[in-house]
Amino acid sequence: MEVKITTNTEILTTDGIPLRVSLKKTERKNKLRAFLLVFPLLLFILITFVVPIGDMLMRSVDDSHINTVFPKTFEEYEKWDGQDLPPEEVYRAIFDELATGEGIQVGKALTRMNYSKSGWKSLIKKTRRQIKKIVKSGELPVSYKDTLIEIHKGWGDPTFWIAMNQMINETTSIYYWNAMDRTFDIDGSVVKQNEERRIYVRTWWRTLEVSIYVTFFCLILGFPVAHLLANLPLRYSNLLMIFVLLPFWTSLLVRTTAWIVMLQQNGVINGILVWLGIINDDQRIQMVYNMTGTIIAMTQILLPFMILPLYSVMKVIPKSHMRAAQNLGAKPARAFYKVYLPQTIPGISAGGLLVFVLAIGYYITPALVGGKDGQLIGHWIAYHLKTTLNWGLCSALGSILLVLMLVLYWLYNKIVGIDNIKLG
Amino acid sequence: MALPSYTTSGQRLFYYFYLFFCGTVFFFLIAPLVAIIPISFSVSPFMIFTEGMLTFPPDPEAWSLRWYRYMVGICTDKSLTTPCGNKWMYATVNSFFVGLTSTFIATSLGTLAALGLSRPHMPYKGLIMSILISPMIVPLIITAAGMFFFYARFNLVYTFTGIIMAHVALATPFVVITVTATLVGFDTNMTKASQSLGAKPIRTFFKVIMPLILPGVISGALFAFITSFDEVVIVMFMASLDQLTIPKQMWAGIRQEISPVILCMATCLVVLSILLLSTVEILRRRAERLRGIKAR
Structure with a gap:
């Protein structure tokens, strides 16, 4: 049976407003107040961080610049049926746009055109000089098509024109394909890059390989230490904790420099080995400026990120569990494997994932101690940002890395919860 | 054991x-x-x-x-062949300027936000929190690339303003996290008591809330300072020689002239980190002790 409670008169506050309305109003006010406190920082982060990252994502597919340089050419080009060579109008449009175009803008466009088909750059650069001369002389050509082909026979090569088709759209996926060692064939199908230009897939794999190695070594080294710290009396463990926290607080560059000092050929470690007579003076081992150096330095730098989560998990595992297991007849090894280890899984996964995620995005340490074969993907992002100025490819590499990180963090959040990140 | x-x-x-x-x-x-x-x-x-x-x-x-x-720029040593100048001191001044300014802004914004986030009425808490701490999660090289492209549009690259904005963004997550953690044990009845005794919200903040959360705020500020002070990827791309900081100069030093002067600066930085670590540890123990008394 259903009991219905109905009141004809609503409960009122002393001001005569219904209580329900009044409560809602207060609630809204409280929400607004809380939000207003957060608002300045939220706005700041959105402007200085989130929008720039979004901008980078856009840039990785953006292909609009070239459309601003050759609008007329592209318009005429789209009328072409794709047979043979384009009609006279296309040649005329590109002639005009090359004659009037601003040097810097044309230059940027040429760089882009070269990504689709190499040869564009030199073709247009040579042509442009001749066009300038023709315009100066005031004698405009009768047939633009013939004139251009006369200037450079490349204009009679249909492959250049077919390749142009890739640039018509204002978005492109070419940078993503490049980031995976693929490129477009002139007819727009995806093909592998030439052998000597396949560098990114190898670097992606090496990034993963180094990250896995570093995570593995961090776990092997960090697990016993975290166990020791969690089981020692507080006054000893607090003291030993300094050994973990001090590197954590020290500048990354200091630690990287320190590793160069330790590992270089006449460095500390080689010196000790020679002094102990393990190796001869002329057999000094090359431990830095290669992948070994990267792995050693990154392991030491990321080790605290493994130890701290492990420690906080092990701290709360009661010591009586191991004793109980042994009391029931388990050998210490079995007790550890069956009772202790399963309870540390949250710590292992948290620390492991944290180290792995941090390692994947590392740039500074590999750049300084990695030499030639110890570079990770961050190296190429920086290289295209500062050296080749191929910002599209730079953004594409960054975007892939970002997505990879977000997936891993999503996983991390599922397993441990992002709020559980503790500092020191 | x-x-x-x-x-x-x-x-x-x-x-x-x-x-x-x-x-x-x-x-x-x-x-x-x-x-x-x-x-x-x-x-x-x-x-x-x-x-x-x-x-x-x-x-x-x-x-x-x-x-x-x-x-420190005393160039009396004639046997040195490397060019001697006041680069390191110039870098130190810049580093402290950028570090302290960023810390001040990051701590103010971060503390306010943490206060808001800790209120029970905060809407979309999870989403906002993940946006606020995202600068800590995204790899620096990606952040640097994104910021470089975007700030270049507003001529903020190669300026102190641009670098400080970037550093504040990187440092605030640390402030938000530490202050939020301090506020977990915060007794909201304190503010109610203060207000019922007639204090205005501002006065309540400075007289009641601030003294209680101060250890957390200081820890957060120290984290923020060290983040900015040690930050190298952003300054590598966004700073010119005019904004030379210690990490930038060290980076150049390691790449070009490997000389012990880098180790001198490194030693100073190790000493600095020992000081900061001790301060944070003292504050943490104090907070633990206070909490222990409260629980009893």
């Missing part, structure tokens, strides 16, 4: 191996930082232990402060 008397000799052996292994790892963690300190006092222009440094009794000829003099 003394061993009980019934342990077998095998277990005993394993236990000592375990202790030895842990000792090695601690050594691995700390040795590089310790090793650079004596080399910074070397006479030699290379970053190595010279023979004179290893003899006993110590050879006074092998030790000197010449690289420290070089670092």
